[in-house]
Amino acid sequence: MAAAVSTRISSLTEGRGLVFGCDYNPEQWDRSVWPEDVRLMQEAGIGLVAINIFGWSSINPAKGVWDFAALDEIIGLLHEGGIRVNLGTGTASPAPWLTARHPEILPVGEDGTVFHPGGRQAYCPSSPVFRAYAAELVTRVADRYGDHPAVALWHVSNELGCHNALCYCDASAEAFRGWLRARYADIDALNRAWGTTFWSQRYGAFDEVRPPAQALSLRNPGQVLDFQRFSSDEQLALYRAEAEILRARSDRPVTTNFMVTAHIRNLDYWTWASDMDLIANDHYLDRRLDDARGELSFAADLTRGLAGGAPWLLMETSTGAVNWQPYNLAKAPGELRRNVVAHIARGADGICFFQWRASTQGAEKYHSALLPHAGEDSAQWRESVELGGILDRLGELAGTEVVADAALLFSWESWWAAEGEGRPSEGLEYLQQVHAAHAALADAGITADVVRPGGALDRYRLLIVPALHLISDADAAAIARAVENGATAVITFFSGIVDEEDRVRTGGYPGAFRELLGIRSEEFAPLLPGQTVALTDGTTASTWSERLTTTGAEIVASYVDGPAAGGPAITRRRHGGGEAWYLASQPSRDDYRRLIADIAASADVAPQPGAGRDVEIVRRAGESGSYLFIINHGVSDIEITATGRDLVTGAPTTGTVPAGAVRIIKEDA
Numbered sequence: 001m002a003a004a005v006s007t008r009i010s011s012l013t014e015g016r017g018l019v020f021g022c023d024y025n026p027e028q029w030d031r032s033v034w035p036e037d038v039r040l041m042q043e044a045g046i047g048l049v050a051i052n053i054f055g056w057s058s059i060n061p062a063k064g065v066w067d068f069a070a071l072d073e074i075i076g077l078l079h080e081g082g083i084r085v086n087l088g089t090g091t092a093s094p095a096p097w098l099t100a101r102h103p104e105i106l107p108v109g110e111d112g113t114v115f116h117p118g119g120r121q122a123y124c125p126s127s128p129v130f131r132a133y134a135a136e137l138v139t140r141v142a143d144r145y146g147d148h149p150a151v152a153l154w155h156v157s158n159e160l161g162c163h164n165a166l167c168y169c170d171a172s173a174e175a176f177r178g179w180l181r182a183r184y185a186d187i188d189a190l191n192r193a194w195g196t197t198f199w200s201q202r203y204g205a206f207d208e209v210r211p212p213a214q215a216l217s218l219r220n221p222g223q224v225l226d227f228q229r230f231s232s233d234e235q236l237a238l239y240r241a242e243a244e245i246l247r248a249r250s251d252r253p254v255t256t257n258f259m260v261t262a263h264i265r266n267l268d269y270w271t272w273a274s275d276m277d278l279i280a281n282d283h284y285l286d287r288r289l290d291d292a293r294g295e296l297s298f299a300a301d302l303t304r305g306l307a308g309g310a311p312w313l314l315m316e317t318s319t320g321a322v323n324w325q326p327y328n329l330a331k332a333p334g335e336l337r338r339n340v341v342a343h344i345a346r347g348a349d350g351i352c353f354f355q356w357r358a359s360t361q362g363a364e365k366y367h368s369a370l371l372p373h374a375g376e377d378s379a380q381w382r383e384s385v386e387l388g389g390i391l392d393r394l395g396e397l398a399g400t401e402v403v404a405d406a407a408l409l410f411s412w413e414s415w416w417a418a419e420g421e422g423r424p425s426e427g428l429e430y431l432q433q434v435h436a437a438h439a440a441l442a443d444a445g446i447t448a449d450v451v452r453p454g455g456a457l458d459r460y461r462l463l464i465v466p467a468l469h470l471i472s473d474a475d476a477a478a479i480a481r482a483v484e485n486g487a488t489a490v491i492t493f494f495s496g497i498v499d500e501e502d503r504v505r506t507g508g509y510p511g512a513f514r515e516l517l518g519i520r521s522e523e524f525a526p527l528l529p530g531q532t533v534a535l536t537d538g539t540t541a542s543t544w545s546e547r548l549t550t551t552g553a554e555i556v557a558s559y560v561d562g563p564a565a566g567g568p569a570i571t572r573r574r575h576g577g578g579e580a581w582y583l584a585s586q587p588s589r590d591d592y593r594r595l596i597a598d599i600a601a602s603a604d605v606a607p608q609p610g611a612g613r614d615v616e617i618v619r620r621a622g623e624s625g626s627y628l629f630i631i632n633h634g635v636s637d638i639e640i641t642a643t644g645r646d647l648v649t650g651a652p653t654t655g656t657v658p659a660g661a662v663r664i665i666k667e668d669a
């Protein structure tokens with residue numbers, strides 16, 4: 001359990017079942033609309049409302065001018081209506097007067113482009129000027145509302161680092177040098193860590209170092225990796241500065257909304273999680289992916305991992321289409337419910353939507369909302385109300401935790417290192433490898449926790465380690481120890497190659513796992529897009545191959561053709577009480593499922609009966625009982641064997657889950 005996850009999500013709106021909430025931007029509406037908003041929120045069962053997220057220019061319209069009248073009024077109205085507030089500190093986007101007065105706070109891209117105001121988040125995270133003004137704003141807001149009975153939660157900024165994670169301006173350069181001084185103390189240590197003798201990059205002093213802005217050729221990977229680490233730390237520092245101000249003035253829990261999602265990779269949330277009083281995530285279906293729903297499941301599992309297994313809050317999601325993808329698809333009938341239930345199945349104790357009422361102006365006017373442009377007389381609104389009722393009826397499962405015997409190891413640092421410039425193949429995308437492994441587990445009916453390398457592994461019988469390129473010796477040793485103690489580990493290609501300084505381990509790949517796996521790989525032989533290789537077990541694989549020999553492992557399958565023809569492609573080695581498997585290529589989705597199912601069976605990890613590619617089945621359990629979530633994403637009805645009470649209808653379960661339907665069953669003891 002992450003030490004600092006100290007707030008039960010359900011305590012935010014005690015007595016109302018699971019949390020049902022939304023972002024609300026009353027400043028976009030005339031005051032006359034507000035009472036109606038509160039009435040409709042009550043009708044839908046909304047218990048928690050995020051406000052003041054983008055409130056800076058409303059409450060602080062000019063330097064030194066403060067106007068809290070509207071915010072006072074709306075907090076008062078919500079309070080009278082019995083609705084609790086998730087209060088934004090308001091720092092998410094600087095007011096225009098600030099950037100006009102201090103253009104030096106604007107962020108700069110890697111090619112030197114200055115990003116102008118007019119959108120949002122137009123500030124350099126390291127800017128001392130921005131930080132000073134933000135601190136003043138947070139102080140004013142906390143002083144005013146820190147004890148207000150309506151305030152249930154502090155919402156620091158908004159999606160920190162969503163747009164401005166990487167800034168290359170002079171203030172960032174100065175802060176980067178400070179971060180490097182603290183990490184390396186002397187410049188020779190930095191030179192060693194970055195391997196700067198290469199291409200005459202040796203530094204004589206910290207003052208010579210700059211962020212890795214656009215260069216003529218490939219950049220120094222150590223510098224790029226440290227800049228990623230620094231940039232994540234700078235965003236965390238913004239959070240910490242605000243949290244400190246809030247905690248000195250208010251006893252309410254503090255958090256910020258993470259972006260555990262496929263298109264954001266600049267924040268290492270493993271290093272953030274313990275600063276949060278509860279873990280909150282924003283998640284939208286990403287229709288640009290082949291398997292948007294699979295990504296949702298992975299993101300939810302990873303969010304739970306950040307919460308150390310404890311329940312977490314879905315701080316933002318959408319009822320229907322978003323407006324920031326090339327094709328913003330409406331949800332199919334029942335899809336909203338399936339999405340919401342998937343988040344809850346995987347540990348969410350609350351679901352909040354962006355946003356309450358669809359805007360009529362501004363960049364997000366075509367984004368869906370709980371209350372659409374069409375108004376109350378709409379299917380979307382009726383669905384919102386219905387959803388509120390369902391969340392209400394699921395209240396008793398709050399606080400229960402997801403049951404999982406398997407773990408998938410995930411690392412943002414490794415993501416950064418694996419996808420650096422000059423890698424063996426552009427076809428090797430870290431997240432794709434992680435998603436493929438997660439999908440193989442899910443397709444095989446196995447629920448996995450997502451854990452950090454170095455996290456506690458002892459409770460898992462099965463460990464999946466996809467493409468974990470960068471790993472420390474200590475974290476690799478922990479995996480070997482888990483295997484010795486009886487776990488089965490499946491390690492896939494490109495894992496264990498470099499250490500924390502991005503330095504390749506020599507003597508044969510994969511250095512960190514060579515002994516554990518009983519193999520020695522001499523050369524990578526990546527495949528072209530669309531190219532496949534046949535394996536001797538009758539399967540086909542893609543993306544990667546390599547030339548390896550075994551030094552103690554048993555060969556499970558070899559390459560029939562391709563650049564490593566005749567050599568091992570899948571190996572297995574007994575080690576202590578467990579087994580270590582190596583996959584040197586990317587199995588097709590079905591082959592991956594079969595392989596994981598077989599390995600899980602031999603590791604004594606039982607699948608959920610009936611679960612598969614179209615049927616998601618996950619169990620949560622705790623003091624109040626055991627709850628089985630069944631989500632039928634398919635087009636045929638299914639029969640399940642569980643017995644118990646359907647938590648939504650209250651009736652005994654019939655065993656049938658129609659196509660597209662969900663069931664949440666309180667299992668008979």
Ligand code: GAL
Binds near residue numbers: 162282322364
């Ligand atoms: C999030 C953001 C919200 C809203 C939403 C739209 O990234 O926090 O303010 O923009 O996306 O999907």
